[in-house]
Amino acid sequence: MSEETSSIEQGVTAIRDALRNLPDTPGVYRMLSDKGEALYVGKAKSLKKRVSSYTHIDRQPIRLQRMIAQTRQMEFVQTHTEAEALLLESNLIKKLKPRYNVLLRDDKSFPYILLTGDHDCPQVMKHRGAKKRKGTYYGPFAGAGDVNRTIATLQRAFMLRNCTDNYFAQRSRPCLQYHIKRCTAPCVGHVSKKEYGEQVAQAKLFLDGKSKQIQEGFAKKMQEASGQEDYEKAGEYRDRIKALTAVQSHQDINISGIKDADVMGLYQKAGKACIQVFFFRAGRNYGNRSYFPRHDKDDKPEHILSAFMAQFYENKPVPREIITSHAVEEKVLLEEALGSKVDYGVKIAKPARGTRKRLLDFALKNAQGALKRNMAEAAAEVEFLSGVAELFGMDEPPSRIEVFDNSHISGTNMVGAMIVAGPEGFRKNAYRKFNIKKAEAADDVGMMREVMERRFKRLLIENASSSRRRPGSFGSEEQDPGLRRDDDFSDWPDLLLIDGGQGQFNAVKDVLEEFGILGELTLVSIAKGEDRNAGRERFFMAGRKPFQLPVNDPVLHYLQRLRDEAHRFAIGSHRTRRKKQITSSPLDDIAGIGAKRKKALLHHFGSGKAVSNAGAGDLEKAEGISKAVAQKIYDHFH
DSSP states (O other), X not given: OOHHHHHHHHHHHHHHHHHTTOOSSOXXXXXXXXXXXXXXXXXXXXXHHHHHGGGOGGGSOHHHHHHHHHOOEEEEEEOSSHHHHHHHHHHHHHHHOOTTSOBOOOOOOOOEEEEESSSSSOOEEEEOSOOOSSXXXXXXXXXXXXXXXXXXXXHHHHOXXXXXXXXXXXXXXXXXXXXXXXXXXXXXXXXXXXXHXXXXXXXXXXXXXXXXXXXXXXXXXXXXXHHTTOHHHHHHHHHHHHHHHHHHHTOSSOOXXXXXXXXXXXXXXXXXXXXXXXXXXXXXXXXXXXXXXXXXXXXXXXXXXXXXXXXXXXXXXXXSEEEESSOOTTHHHHHHHHHTTSSSOOEEEOOSSHHHXXXXXXXXXXXXXXXXHHHHHHHHHHHHHHHHHHHTTOSSOOSOEEEEXXXXXXXXXXXXXXXXXXXXXXXXXXXXXXXXXXXXXTOHHHHHHHHHHHXXXXXXXXXXXXXXXXTTOTTOSOSOGGGSOOOOTTSOOSEEEEEXXXXXXXXXXXXXXXXXXXXXXXXXXEEOOGGGOTTOOEEEETTEEEEOOOTTOHHHHHHHHHHHHHHHHHHHHHXXXXXXXXXXXXXXXXXXXXXXXXXXHHXXXXXXXXXXXXXXXXXXXXXXXXXXXXXXXXXXHO
């Protein structure tokens, strides 16, 4: 009996064992490896019938036979309905990232426009994340650029403020936004609260898709101002009409009859797929985004699109209408599941003619172009990686490159950064930052040593009881490339690229030697050249003298791009930490001191430093500070 046949029989046996007490109810099942890794997550109207189908191995495609061969145990969750099972399935797929599921890899949150509702003069602003602040949210928009353009239009047409409430409260005279006609300066009373409220009401009408009505009103007011020979006022209304007209003229396609809808066009070629999603809200195009889901090369577009939609809307608002390029699998079930997340009906349709068909054609054209570009970029990445392998004497092109850099200002807010790159380009979901805790101020070598120690200590611990790849075994798994797991902090790198010179190289080398993995990884340090000029970089490797590459070498340009990305990420992380420190207070770290007590202390003493220098008796004089609390605060600082 071959080893492969034995594995399949073990998998079938594990499935049969799980079937013994399995109920005939809806639910979700997980197929797990011998290490407990989730191989596949599925849902079923009848768990018993669905799982029993896996015991008929001769009816399964090669991909599922491979999955069954790796299955050693199963877990189940019963649900009341199949729709509940679908929602739970999508949630678990996104959380566990099973290698045999269709997986939505790029799952960034979408930005919104927020008109705040907790101030007499509402602010217009970009918003991401949980909708905790009181106000009206508009979106989602495909990207920050779409939001910024719309906010710019709102400022030109309706002259709404975009400053923070704190900045607003401190103004004694109008800011620049007023002088360039982007705000009516309610902060200093140039307009009344009622007049500003009318501006806000007009902006809401615009965002609700009633821009034509607003334009007509502006045109009437422009004529009235002109008739009264108030040409400056007439000019203001003319400029506001132009701003609204510019938005309408930039709409890519005719969207008459479309209110709230998402348009999804899927284009498939050479075993890869691109799903182009266009967002329409209030009859206006809020932008589009390309997605490249991970899937098996033999998966049908109907299956890919159905799995994509279930995961896509797991944490995103569902529109009333979803227009698709293919008739999705289990359409009625999807509509029921998505409709349960909102208080209105959700319709999924594949139109054959009319405006919606033109929208789909437009989305498909964009999907085709995006996939073509993605495949070209992937081919270029593979070529660069082959050049990197040849340059550094590697046996095969690296599948995971980790690049490290540090950032600080005179030893303050020290941050180490790790970026990851591979055949698919930068893998931003695998980026990590390290807040330096032990290294001395401005000790770049010590900082790099600390980052490496923390990186590989955790890596070794997590892999001690994991089925993830070990160094030296890259590419040895017998599975389709499209089925590999997404990047994670527990994945092993093929190549370490360090931004630094001989000192940083030696520090990293020592750490790898201490952990016993120096010979299993390729380590390279890249130092800025003379006068820190690009093109004069020097490379340091074990067993080789420092060397340089020709200025026009494509591999050099690729390595510079990796180094620059690590530098950008490190600086951004440092700035975030520095900004957080600037806005923080010494009182933030005291247990039991909430916002109310902190405010009382700052009002009484004037600053956090004054609180830290106060005696226990003085602290008691602040409102709401008891003797016990005063002693706790005093003990914290002394």
